Amino acid sequence: MDYTLDTGNRRLTAAGCKKSSGQMLSIHDWLADIDINTESCQYVEVQFKNTRKGYYLNSNNIDLEKGDIVAVESNPGHDIGTVTTQGYLVALQMRKNGYDPQKNEVRRVYRKARPADIEKWEESKAREHDAMLRTRKIAKDLNLDMKIGDVEFQGDGNKAIFYYIADERVDFRQLIKVLAEVFQVRIEMKQIGARQEAGRIGGTGPCGRELCCSTFLSKFSSVGTNAARIQDLSMNPQKLAGQCAKLKCCLNFELDNYIEAIKEFPDKSIQLETSSDTYYFFKLDAFARKMTYSTAPNAPQNLVEISLDRAKAVIDMNKKGQKPDSLLEESTDRQNAVIDFTSSVSEGSLTRFDNKNKKKKKKRNKHKNHDKKQDNNEPA
Numbered sequence: 001m002d003y004t005l006d007t008g009n010r011r012l013t014a015a016g017c018k019k020s021s022g023q024m025l026s027i028h029d030w031l032a033d034i035d036i037n038t039e040s041c042q043y044v045e046v047q048f049k050n051t052r053k054g055y056y057l058n059s060n061n062i063d064l065e066k067g068d069i070v071a072v073e074s075n076p077g078h079d080i081g082t083v084t085t086q087g088y089l090v091a092l093q094m095r096k097n098g099y100d101p102q103k104n105e106v107r108r109v110y111r112k113a114r115p116a117d118i119e120k121w122e123e124s125k126a127r128e129h130d131a132m133l134r135t136r137k138i139a140k141d142l143n144l145d146m147k148i149g150d151v152e153f154q155g156d157g158n159k160a161i162f163y164y165i166a167d168e169r170v171d172f173r174q175l176i177k178v179l180a181e182v183f184q185v186r187i188e189m190k191q192i193g194a195r196q197e198a199g200r201i202g203g204t205g206p207c208g209r210e211l212c213c214s215t216f217l218s219k220f221s222s223v224g225t226n227a228a229r230i231q232d233l234s235m236n237p238q239k240l241a242g243q244c245a246k247l248k249c250c251l252n253f254e255l256d257n258y259i260e261a262i263k264e265f266p267d268k269s270i271q272l273e274t275s276s277d278t279y280y281f282f283k284l285d286a287f288a289r290k291m292t293y294s295t296a297p298n299a300p301q302n303l304v305e306i307s308l309d310r311a312k313a314v315i316d317m318n319k320k321g322q323k324p325d326s327l328l329e330e331s332t333d334r335q336n337a338v339i340d341f342t343s344s345v346s347e348g349s350l351t352r353f354d355n356k357n358k359k360k361k362k363k364r365n366k367h368k369n370h371d372k373k374q375d376n377n378e379p380a
Contacts, residue, residue: 041091043101044109046072046081049125049152050200051214054081055090055099056109064109071117071155073107076186080113080121080155097218117155124153131183135162138178146170149197159186165197195220198244205242212249223247227255230262232283261286265308272314275323279304293327304328 044064047053056072058064068083085093094101113121132151139146146166153160160183164170172189179187192200199213213220228240228251242248265284272279272293279293282303291311295302304327306314317324 041086041088043090043094044070044083045085045090045093046070046109047084048079048081049128050150050202051196051218052152053084054107055094055101056107057101058086058109060109060111062109062112064112069113069118071110071113073110074154074156074159077154077156077158078110078117080117120157121155124155124157127157128153131160134182135179138182139172139175142175142178144170144172144175146172149192150200153185157185159188161188161190163190163192163197163200165192165194193220194244194246195249198242203243205248206239207250211243213244217249220249221252223249223251227251230255231258232286258286265291266311266315270315272311272327273318273323274314274327275325277302279327 042058042061043055044058045053046056054072056070062070064070064083064086066083066086069080070083071078071080073079128151131153132148135148135151139148145168146164148162148164150163151160152163160179162179164172176187176189195213198211199217202214203211205211209215223246225235225240225247227247228235231251231254233240233251240247240251262284265286268281268284270281277295279295280297282292282294282300284291289308290305291308292303292305293311294300294304306327306329310327310329314324314327
């Protein structure tokens with residue numbers, strides 16, 4: 001049954017999600033129900049193994065739909081892939097990924113895959129895992145400082161792409177000669193990074209969602225520890241690192257908002273002087289517009305939370321040589337502003353429940369002994 005949602009002037013259908021579940025970097029075709037969609041662009045987006053995609057010209061005007069298996073032009077021979085996007089949405093994707101048909105080689109869609117093409121394609125895919133293991137052994141025998149992450153055979157079996165990871169430049173000319181003799185195909189070596197490898201493998205992140213690099217993230221920007229400091233995150237490598245052992249890409253997602261929000265905050269090195277103590281910056285809440293100060297530098301001692309306006313007012317008073325009696329405003333209850341700092345280590349102690357249980361047992365035993373004494377004292 002085809003479910004549709006009538007919104008008045010157009011209908012939303014399930015065609016946009018057709019045959020896209022389980023694919024990496026899958027795209028929702030939100031223009032699937034619009035008539036102009038099929039005639040606005042002659043290019044189609046074709047996806048191959050894992051995250052590899054390409055744009056191909058449908059010069060023969062073949063009637064294609066999302067999910068169709070097609071044979072496309074390659075060098076040499078042809079390759080087999082799956083149509084993931086068509087119509088006007090392809091033009092948007094080409095613009096987003098910086099693909100210009102006038103500057104890049106234009107390759108065509110030959111035809112819809114025949115049963116013989118699919119059979120050959122399945123045979124090629126069955127060889128990939130064994131080829132990866134054999135290539136790793138060959139690279140180790142040649143003393144090459146590189147890791148073979150994946151192997152992808154072309155649909156017709158005439159070419160193989162070897163994805164590798166290396167920290168430094170590797171001379172793999174001898175490796176190519178050995179691989180060509182072993183597999184009797186054309187060899188192509190493609191270097192990828194740790195993030196690209198994680199995207200090709202896939203998985204689930206600590207947030208409970210699929211990895212960003214295998215669902216929607218195709219361009220990787222550099223991530224530094226400064227992004228975590230600006231967002232006031234714990235500098236714990238285990239929490240900041242993703243499955244690729246690099247800093248999580250999602251640290252950059254909200255970074256611009258934090259940078260914009262903290263522009264109006266005073267410098268963290270400024271100390272606040274009162275008549276009784278000197279307060280040092282401890283942490284801030286950018287969106288709640290609050291700052292927390294401590295009486296000891298780099299230590300949570302006598303923490304006091306004040307608003308941004310109050311912090312600016314105290315700084316202005318200190319510049320004039322004035323020192324307030326307290327960081328808190330007169331209308332603010334001091335007890336509500338003082339923060340109790342508890343260590344997460346003590347909260348997570350494995351024996352934190354033992355003492356409580358012992359106390360409860362002692363109380364129960366006292367009640368039982370008291371009841372027994374009362375029973376014994378009652379006259380028969």
